[in-house]
Amino acid sequence: MIFKERAFTILIAGVAMPVGAVIIAVSVFLPAHLATNLGLDLTMIGSAWALVRIIDLVVDPSLGMLMDRTTTTFGRYKPWILFVGGPALMLGSWALFDAAPGISAAYLVSALLLLYLGQSTLMMGQAAWAANLATDYDSRSRTFGAISVATVLGGVLVLTVPLIGTFAGRTEAQGVVAMGWLIIAIAPAAILPAIIKVPEPIPSVPDAPVRIGDLLRLLRRPELVRLFFAQLTLTLGPGWMSALFLFFVTASRGLTAQDASILLLVYIVAGIAGAVTLSRLALRIGKHRTLMVAAVGFAASVTLMALTPKGSIVYQLPPALWAGFAAAGFDLTIRAMLADVADEVRLDSGRDHLSLIYALNSLANKLAFALSIGIAFPLLAFIGFDPAAAASNTQAAIRDLELVFVAGPIVFALTGAACMIGWRLDSRRHAEVRLALDARDEANRSL
Numbered sequence: 451m452i453f454k455e456r457a458f459t460i461l462i463a464g465v466a467m468p469v470g471a472v473i474i475a476v477s478v479f480l481p482a483h484l485a486t487n488l489g490l491d492l493t494m495i496g497s498a499w500a501l502v503r504i505i506d507l508v509v510d511p512s513l514g515m516l517m518d519r520t521t522t523t524f525g526r527y528k529p530w531i532l533f534v535g536g537p538a539l540m541l542g543s544w545a546l547f548d549a550a551p552g553i554s555a556a557y558l559v560s561a562l563l564l565l566y567l568g569q570s571t572l573m574m575g576q577a578a579w580a581a582n583l584a585t586d587y588d589s590r591s592r593t594f595g596a597i598s599v600a601t602v603l604g605g606v607l608v609l610t611v612p613l614i615g616t617f618a619g620r621t622e623a624q625g626v627v628a629m630g631w632l633i634i635a636i637a638p639a640a641i642l643p644a645i646i647k648v649p650e651p652i653p654s655v656p657d658a659p660v661r662i663g664d665l666l667r668l669l670r671r672p673e674l675v676r677l678f679f680a681q682l683t684l685t686l687g688p689g690w691m692s693a694l695f696l697f698f699v700t701a702s703r704g705l706t707a708q709d710a711s712i713l714l715l716v717y718i719v720a721g722i723a724g725a726v727t728l729s730r731l732a733l734r735i736g737k738h739r740t741l742m743v744a745a746v747g748f749a750a751s752v753t754l755m756a757l758t759p760k761g762s763i764v765y766q767l768p769p770a771l772w773a774g775f776a777a778a779g780f781d782l783t784i785r786a787m788l789a790d791v792a793d794e795v796r797l798d799s800g801r802d803h804l805s806l807i808y809a810l811n812s813l814a815n816k817l818a819f820a821l822s823i824g825i826a827f828p829l830l831a832f833i834g835f836d837p838a839a840a841a842s843n844t845q846a847a848i849r850d851l852e853l854v855f856v857a858g859p860i861v862f863a864l865t866g867a868a869c870m871i872g873w874r875l876d877s878r879r880h881a882e883v884r885l886a887l888d889a890r891d892e893a894n895r896s897l
Contacts, residue, residue, distance in 0.1 A: 466604065483626040500820055544630060570809070602778060676870070679865075702851055728744055737786055790883075797886055
């Protein structure tokens with residue numbers, strides 16, 4: 451039985467692999483590729499990302515409400531993952547990574563919407579599915595830790611593409627295109643085994659139409675507001691760093707694009723150890739305290755990146771390792787805590803709003819990535835930094851780049867840590883919630 455549960459955890463965690471690949475490829479490589487290789491304006495790129503996030507203010511909550519209303523013999527979340535999430539992610543990846551030079555703003559916005567629809571559907575569906583399989587406080591730390599590891603592995607896979615391409619004599623632009631095709635290849639390989647093998651528990655709460663009032667009531671819950679802003683700021687920190695990383699490493703540190711790929715690979719691989727270690731730490735000190743430790747550690751690591759000597763990749767390896775280790779704790783703790791809050795919501799209201807709660811989380815996540823690009827790229831244009839491959843930037847522009855690179859992640863990470871001060875839904879309180887829920891569910895089944 452234990453072996454089967456672990457196998458289910460591994461399979462359902464695997465759904466996160468194409469999502470992890472998209473997160474790294476889109477947040478780190480795609481914006482720079484659009485500016486440097488396809489010749490798009492920095493402000494246009496930032497505006498496109500910001501517009502897509504504004505549209506997502508409606509799309510993601512609507513998607514969550516639709517998921518909560520879904521009832522099929524196949525399951526509640528499986529149809530969305532299989533028929534919407536996977537195909538949209540694959541089509542969006544093709545449209546963006548294999549785009550031609552000089553694409554229009556309308557094309558960029560449409561392709562981003564498609565890609566992010568797939569990403570949101572996979573993340574929401576997987577998280578809600580996993581939360582229904584792992585119902586107690588500690589098992590959720592382990593399950594979402596496994597999902598974080600799978601997300602990191604997806605990032606590792608996509609990061610190997612430019613490194614292999616360099617040794618094979620491929621250009622940087624060709625390496626970015628290959629990333630898109632890798633995402634298209636691993637999506638069905640990761641999704642189908644989980645769909646076929648992992649069961650989906652039947653919801654214990656009777657289905658009922660989800661209304662706008664349900665969303666408004668959720669937005670008034672202090673715990674969900676805290677987690678929304680924690681997700682927003684703790685995604686903005688790494689997202690801001692990722693969006694500027696290639697420019698920082700090459701222009702400020704005097705390293706090559708290949709060095710940047712190696713550092714990113716170190717950053718991502720460190721996340722595996724970070725996810726495992728921090729999920730175990732959460733069992734000892736609680737999820738919210740673990741999140742605070744990780745956030746402070748991440749802020750310190752980014753500071754160190756800007757203080758190390760220039761000209762050698764060796765100096766950048768320790769802070770990259772440290773940053774990746776710490777950042778791995780953000781999503782796993784927040785998403786596990788959201789499942790705990792969803793239990794409390796169900797106890798109070800008698801309604802299962804798990805998908806809608808994860809939709810709000812997904813909205814914060816994507817809004818943060820959009821803001822990181824939508825603010826940082828126009829800011830680079832404002833300070834006079836030129837992203838072109840052959841550009842010669844002034845020392846003043848490079849100093850401003852360093853300041854922008856460091857300031858954002860520090861402020862956002864520490865703000866995210868502050869969101870957890872006074873958190874009350876710990877293991878003891880959640881055990882009480884689950885006991886009451888299980889008793890009520892058992893009473894309903896006996897009727």
